[in-house]
Amino acid sequence: MLTGAVLWLVAFTPAADGGEEPQEVRYDGHKVVRVDLQSQAELDRMLRISTDPWTEAVGVGPMDFRVSPQEMALLEDSGIDYDVVIENVQVLIDAERDRLAFVGLRGAGIGDWFAEFKDYDAVNTKLNELATLRPDLAEVINVGTSLEGRTINGIRITGPGTGKPPVLFNGCQHAREWIAVMVPMYIADTLINDYDTDPAIQDIVDRVEFFIVPIVNPDGYVYTWGPDRLWRKNRRDNGDGTFGVDLNRNWSVGWGGAGSSGSTSSQTYRGLAAFSEPESSALRDLFVASPQMVSTIDFHSYSQLVLSPWGYTLDLTPDVSLYDELGSTMAQAILDVHGTTYIDGAAAITLYQASGISIDWTYGDQGAYSFTIELRPAGSSPGFILPPTRSFPPARRTCRRRFI
Ligand code: 0X9
Ligand code: ZN
Numbered sequence: 554m555l556t557g558a559v560l561w562l563v564a565f566t567p568a569a570d571g572g573e574e575p576q577e578v579r580y581d582g583h584k585v586v587r588v589d590l591q592s593q594a595e596l597d598r599m600l601r602i603s604t605d606p607w608t609e610a611v612g613v614g615p616m617d618f619r620v621s622p623q624e625m626a627l628l629e630d631s632g633i634d635y636d637v638v639i640e641n642v643q644v645l646i647d648a649e650r651d652r653l654a655f656v657g658l659r660g661a662g663i664g665d666w667f668a669e670f671k672d673y674d675a676v677n678t679k680l681n682e683l684a685t686l687r688p689d690l691a692e693v694i695n696v697g698t699s700l701e702g703r704t705i706n707g708i709r710i711t712g713p714g715t716g717k718p719p720v721l722f723n724g725c726q727h728a729r730e731w732i733a734v735m736v737p738m739y740i741a742d743t744l745i746n747d748y749d750t751d752p753a754i755q756d757i758v759d760r761v762e763f764f765i766v767p768i769v770n771p772d773g774y775v776y777t778w779g780p781d782r783l784w785r786k787n788r789r790d791n792g793d794g795t796f797g798v799d800l801n802r803n804w805s806v807g808w809g810g811a812g813s814s815g816s817t818s819s820q821t822y823r824g825l826a827a828f829s830e831p832e833s834s835a836l837r838d839l840f841v842a843s844p845q846m847v848s849t850i851d852f853h854s855y856s857q858l859v860l861s862p863w864g865y866t867l868d869l870t871p872d873v874s875l876y877d878e879l880g881s882t883m884a885q886a887i888l889d890v891h892g893t894t895y896i897d898g899a900a901a902i903t904l905y906q907a908s909g910i911s912i913d914w915t916y917g918d919q920g921a922y923s924f925t926i927e928l929r930p931a932g933s934s935p936g937f938i939l940p941p942t943r944s945f946p947p948a949r950r951t952c953r954r955r956f957i
Pocket of ligand 1: 608801853864865907908910925
């Protein structure tokens, strides 16, 4: 039986240029714990203990954190009560890596592309296949280039005619949120493959110009398939030994405000300026190039939420009633199809303030009705390391259109 570590060595060949391979980041003995924080002081103490909150809502009340064995000792000393949600994060990562290696070895998943998570190259291959299958409906678009020189690919899908309202779906501003790659890919696949057989799909593809960008953060995504499964940010070298800017804190509306950090080591580091990063700039440029993008969904995981602006302020938008209606309709549709409960609401109020997020810009600057959808699962176990059967249905037929 191959262990996760052996498979990791098999999977990662030495760097062709003879350079240093990135060190594997391991999470042996790291737990995810749930604490019920009673005060701002307890929250501050907890944020000093752990650098990786695993709960959407950062605040007083119940919260989940990943803690290393050293941080666990600090937690014990702090007197804050906790429950263990995940015993050992590395066990989940190893199991996922073994499963993916096994799938790779036996060539499984070829018949059903959505039966397993897919890496950056496989996603690009699939985008090309979809466009080749239906050149009358789809073309692959080059949205931009990441810091490390990877292409940010998208696909444009629409039926005959021009002048249709454009809509953008994107995923994976955050590298470790793998399901947020698969869902936009599933949408693209469905729009193309069901066009001839499903009148509702044909109708919407004929009436709307879809832009789908499944991997906004290719460098981070590739990194999560390599040395660090839990990487979140892009791979900016911050020049002080730390890496990464949080792309979803790098947009200009509300940039620099509450719920973003000026500290380079933070998981929510906002960067030196709004749009300092090529990946967020690339998505912005795609948006601007399309005269009136009417709506957009930015996919993330996890928590099962349908969030609308604003993120940076507790104020309500002038469109609050429309957002409520759209948000609850989406949540209801998901419940009807999958029986999964999604909660909808304005991001800052439902959860926590987060400044410089993409939907505040796509709505506030561009006027597009914009949502962040936090996909499955609902909670921190298993959090980001979700088995594929829970991320998307293995059988397309059981669940044709909405599967989130
Ligand atoms: O923090 C984020 O960027 C998003 N959550 S995630 O766990 N995927 O990182 C949420 C952004 C919108 N939410 C709020 N403004 N609260
Ligand atoms: Zn995210």
